[in-house]
Amino acid sequence: MAELMPGRKRVTSGAIAADILLVMWFVFSLFPILWMVLLALKSSAEQTSTYFAFTPTLENFGTVVSQRGQDLTSVDFTSAILNSILNCAGAVIVSLVVGIPAAYAAGRWKYRGSEDLMFQMLSFRFAPELMVIVPLFVIYNQVGLFDTTFGQIWVLQLVSMPLVVWILRSYFQDLSPELEQAALLDGYTRKRAFVMVALPLVRPGIAAAALLAFIFAWNNYVFPLILTDSAATPVTVAVTKFLGGGGQAYYNLTAAAALIGALPPLILALTIQRYLVRGLSFGAVKA
């Protein structure tokens, strides 16, 4: 049975063409990241040169997080990172506290309009943020939520909540309701059956949903751009300040700041890669 030997495959011209296309796609999609890394390592003098040969320096990273960076942009990049962490963590916590019970209810009980309600929630993700930003800006100014951490948590939760509910609903649906029924007959109330039986079993789902929600909130740009000024400004907005508003554009510093800003979600994504794929499939894969 030579043809069934593992690791042996007939090489066809079609396969070679497919490989070449894949490599081209790979280069194409990674090139901006490569460009950004190179730019971040260039000194100010070399930042606009298009040669690949240059003297690499780590100086930019130091500049970005130091007082010098703040002097250039009037934004404290270190506190912007802290703001991002605070805003996103807050939004995720709110989303979990409200979203887990909501997902459980949505996964367990069907009623008239329950699907519509779920779809309506998902549609927050379809609607362009710019559509609601003007009324939101007016409201935020009126009630004093402009440029506050609480205000940011409140608006980012709009981004993360639908994710949490949709991902976790599919996890709860995959769980046999007979498990909770058994707990009911063991003498536990519905609430305790939920906490004791259902909740521990969807822990991987909660991890995936929480981190995915965190990343989505982290990457959000439009809401904080309009709804913060300086005190609650997150990384995404702070990065762009290095491009200068009318003054000189520090492309190398922008690249360095963007790299720093991309690190936390990247690290998170890599650590939970396994769960992420499952979470992103929205339960299409029944495991």
Next chain:
Amino acid sequence: MATVEIENMTKRYGKITAVDGMSLSLGDGEFFVVLGPSGAGKTTTLKSVAGLVDIDEGEVKIGGRTMTQIEPYQRNVGMAFESYALYPQKTVFENLASPLKSGRTGTYSTQDQKQRIDLVTTTLGINPLLKRFPRELSNGQRQRVALGRVLVREADVYLLDEPLSHLDAKLRAAMRAELKQLGEMSNTTSLYVTHDYQEALSLGDRIAVLHHGTVVQVGTPEQIWQEPTNAFVAKELGQPEINLIDAEVVDGHVRQVNGGIEFPVPHDVDLARGQRVRLGIRPSDLELVTPDSRSGPEWLRVNGTVELAERLGRNVELAVHVGAVEVIVLTSSEHTAHEGETVEIQVRLREVHIFEHGEDDDDCVRVGAAAPRERATATPAPQSEGEHAGRRG
């Protein structure tokens, strides 16, 4: 311990009626078996008693109390699910301890809990598995843990959903015997659901046969076996299935259509001239006629040709052509015949069931037997349906 009454219960899932106007009444401590093919509404019946599904009509009473407004965790019933429903994140021990820890099934000290779990796991033969997780068990072991989670606690009613279905044949037979003793031991009213007629006959104090969500017959195992209400019940019990043979009433005789089976119309059965009937003869009641066979007026004999002989260990299953129909005969391997051979087979007249002729098996209502059953061999069990018959009740 408590009685259970199901009164006029109906449960619909959308357009499908799972249980249709069911009424059952279980005596205190009775072991009651619900027998039926898949989709007959057995599991729905159990879950309705447990309160896990909301019934559309009728009511369930446990110990005389109407359960309509009572939550499942307040009903004091234990249930073994067909899907086991073991908590995957808990060990076998923790699974078994779960009902003892809720506080609603009684208060047990840690020592009591250990003792009870020990007792149950020893009886069920799962004692060495206490530290394992459900995913590390075979299906048979899981099923026994699920059963253990019910038996470990005291309850008004035990609800058992096919608790032996996933065991292999040998273990199932052993557990069947075991379970009966367990039932005797704990003496708790039990509602046991199965599609296996042998389990039903051997375990049940009484049996209810279910079809399309309605109760077709309720009775003791003897009653159900000897006097099935209709052809459906007769077919549900016995493997191989009961032979059903078309016949008609001619000249004071019941005569097989295009065949050799014939006997006089029994005096206690009301049959009109020309009426079409269906005869039911169980394969195990038929035997091959040999020189030293018993004979006499109570025996009905008929000739046929052996089409197929299938050896099943000690028994041989013969497919015998009698007239136009194929009759299955279950015979011992000492008295068998070869394929193609012409044989004479016989059955006691009282084992020949007479059903009305109908379109559906459900319409074939039993009207009697070819001969009355003698009192001596008749069942000593009470005949009235309302009475709570039982070996333990």
